[in-house]
Amino acid sequence: xxxxxxxxxxxxxxxxxxxxxxxxxxxxxxxTVALSGTRAEKLEALAADLxxxxxVLPANLSDREAVEGLVPAAEAAMGGLDILVNNAGITRDNIxxxxxxxxxxxxxxxxxxxxxxxxxxxxKGMMRRRSGRIIGIGSVVGTTxxxxxxxxxxxxxxxxxxxxxxxxxxASRNVTVNTISxxxxxxxxxxxxxxxxxxxxxxxxxxGRLGTAAEIAAAAVYLASDEAAYVTGQTLHVNGGMAMI
Amino acid sequence: MSDIADRVKKIVIExxxxxxxxxxxxxxxxxxxxxxxxDTVELVMAFEEEFGVExxxxxxxxxxxxxxxxxxxxxxxx
Numbered sequence: 001x002x003x004x005x006x007x008x009x010x011x012x013x014x015x016x017x018x019x020x021x022x023x024x025x026x027x028x029x030x031x032t033v034a035l036s037g038t039r040a041e042k043l044e045a046l047a048a049d050l051x052x053x054x055x056v057l058p059a060n061l062s063d064r065e066a067v068e069g070l071v072p073a074a075e076a077a078m079g080g081l082d083i084l085v086n087n088a089g090i091t092r093d094n095i096x097x098x099x100x101x102x103x104x105x106x107x108x109x110x111x112x113x114x115x116x117x118x119x120x121x122x123x124k125g126m127m128r129r130r131s132g133r134i135i136g137i138g139s140v141v142g143t144t145x146x147x148x149x150x151x152x153x154x155x156x157x158x159x160x161x162x163x164x165x166x167x168x169x170x171a172s173r174n175v176t177v178n179t180i181s182x183x184x185x186x187x188x189x190x191x192x193x194x195x196x197x198x199x200x201x202x203x204x205x206x207x208g209r210l211g212t213a214a215e216i217a218a219a220a221v222y223l224a225s226d227e228a229a230y231v232t233g234q235t236l237h238v239n240g241g242m243a244m245i
Numbered sequence: 246m247s248d249i250a251d252r253v254k255k256i257v258i259e260x261x262x263x264x265x266x267x268x269x270x271x272x273x274x275x276x277x278x279x280x281x282x283x284d285t286v287e288l289v290m291a292f293e294e295e296f297g298v299e300x301x302x303x304x305x306x307x308x309x310x311x312x313x314x315x316x317x318x319x320x321x322x323x
């Protein structure tokens with residue numbers, strides 16, 4: 001079950017906690033992985049740790065040209081692309097009334113538009129090969145909202161809608177498109193919360209703890225697998241029960 | 246029919262699974278040959294591969310019939 005031997009995967013944001021965990025999990029199941037992110041050194045270190053079947057493709061997703069070049073580079077490095085994981089994401093939190101246009105635009109550009117371009121570029125080869133897996137990493141706030149994160153919530157909700165539309169277009173070609181929506185996960189992004197914030201968040205999580213990056217990665221392995229061929233256009237919520245949708 | 250026309254016809258027959266006699270110069274991929282919009286994108290990709298040319302999106306949108314494809318590819322080869 002869930003064997004990914006001879007599959008190739010591109011993971012964006014592989015320097016982040018969730019991205020790294022996803023890359024490690026796909027690799028552990030046998031996949032060849034292309035690691036993308038902005039910090040080349042960190043990517044090199046991860047690739048060295050993984051050993052064989054790991055490629056490093058640094059890219060800044062706010063740079064349109066870098067985005068357009070990423071999938072072709074991954075296909076060239078690995079001889080094709082079976083699995084695309086759109087994981088990269090940034091936050092520029094601010095309360096709505098103070099949110100600047102740049103904060104809105106940066107978050108939409110990196111979290112949603114770059115993902116759109118990567119999907120557009122990856123789906124071509126997947127259609128031709130009659131198989132493919134596209135996995136977006138959304139967020140529970142894309143469904144529930146969160147104060148101070150109008151831009152982030154809009155981008156994450158946008159990813160879900162985009163995934164559903166694309167899923168309908170390419171389902172007949174055995175390409176699936178799904179979204180994983182993490183709740184509160186222990187990463188650098190949630191480390192910035194103070195104890196009081198963490199405590200109040202945990203009060204809303206029936207599981208009574210933050211999730212781990214590995215628990216998101218396990219969902220990605222499932223959606224990337226042959227066994228998940230009949231699952232498309234779905235949003236898989238991994239959130240300890242904080243939102244049951 | 247030219248060599249290019251023969252190759253186009255072959256791709257269309259294979260890809261859409263239609264009878265050879267239906268694939269006339271005037272045949273519209275969508276109206277006559279039962280293609281959906283995704284099929285037309287795939288046909289264009291198959292033409293690009295077979296003939297080693299790039300068909301830009303705005304040109305692809307004007308390729309609606311078998312004859313349109315042949316005309317475009319003959320021009321590209323000239």
